[in-house]
Amino acid sequence: MLERHAIRNRGTATHPLVHTVSNLDAEGTPSGAVKSTQWHSDKSFRPAPSMATILHAVTLPPDGGDTCFANMYAAYDALPEAEKKALDGVQTVHSWELSRENIGRVMSEAEKRDAPPMTHPLVRVHPDTGRKGLFMGMHASHLEGLPIDEGRARIEALEAHATQPQFVYRHHWREGDVLMWDNRCLLHHADTNFDAARHPRVLHRTCLRGTPTR
Numbered sequence: 101m102l103e104r105h106a107i108r109n110r111g112t113a114t115h116p117l118v119h120t121v122s123n124l125d126a127e128g129t130p131s132g133a134v135k136s137t138q139w140h141s142d143k144s145f146r147p148a149p150s151m152a153t154i155l156h157a158v159t160l161p162p163d164g165g166d167t168c169f170a171n172m173y174a175a176y177d178a179l180p181e182a183e184k185k186a187l188d189g190v191q192t193v194h195s196w197e198l199s200r201e202n203i204g205r206v207m208s209e210a211e212k213r214d215a216p217p218m219t220h221p222l223v224r225v226h227p228d229t230g231r232k233g234l235f236m237g238m239h240a241s242h243l244e245g246l247p248i249d250e251g252r253a254r255i256e257a258l259e260a261h262a263t264q265p266q267f268v269y270r271h272h273w274r275e276g277d278v279l280m281w282d283n284r285c286l287l288h289h290a291d292t293n294f295d296a297a298r299h300p301r302v303l304h305r306t307c308l309r310g311t312p313t314r
């Protein structure tokens with residue numbers, strides 16, 4: 101089942117579940133700004149974060165504008181056993197409000213009501229494969245039961261570990277490509293490796309609704 105988007109990202113009246121990802125301003129001119137450049141799992145701030153995302157490349161820059169994916173199973177598997185034990189049962193608070201603040205945007209009261217903070221296990225068991233993977237990204241704010249700074253530092257260290265080159269696949273888009281990925285075991289982000297003030301990069305996006313994380 102397709103998932104509704106956050107208030108600000110709703111699609112058009114005719115296609116409300118398909119949202120356009122682009123670097124264009126209201127006049128359709130490249131703005132220089134690229135969205136979703138930090139590692140994340142789509143809608144991890146929801147009670148049932150997106151199961152999968154489908155992205156369709158409509159208009160691409162001459163090169164660059166890649167999307168990168170990091171394998172959270174492999175990142176978890178590579179942790180020392182003592183660390184895996186320490187992470188067992190740890191809960192992460194995901195906050196869309198915080199992640200918007202981090203990119204310099206203050207949310208409206210309606211947006212905050214639409215997406216209150218949500219708690220998910222830091223080590224998530226995939227409901228289909230039974231494998232464990234790290235579940236975090238840019239919406240992950242802090243860890244329950246730890247001082248905020250300490251939890252945040254822990255998340256940052258884990259993300260630095262989990263996004264090392266050996267865990268990452270980089271997709272060089274070709275026009276017309278359609279990618280579908282599993283948000284339950286991957287982080288992703290858009291790379292800014294193109295001239296975003298000059299070239300348009302337009303993709304269509306929709307998400308498949310997920311299930312609760314425990």
Ligand SMILES: [Fe+2]
Pocket residue numbers: 136140141142288
């Ligand atoms: Fe995304």
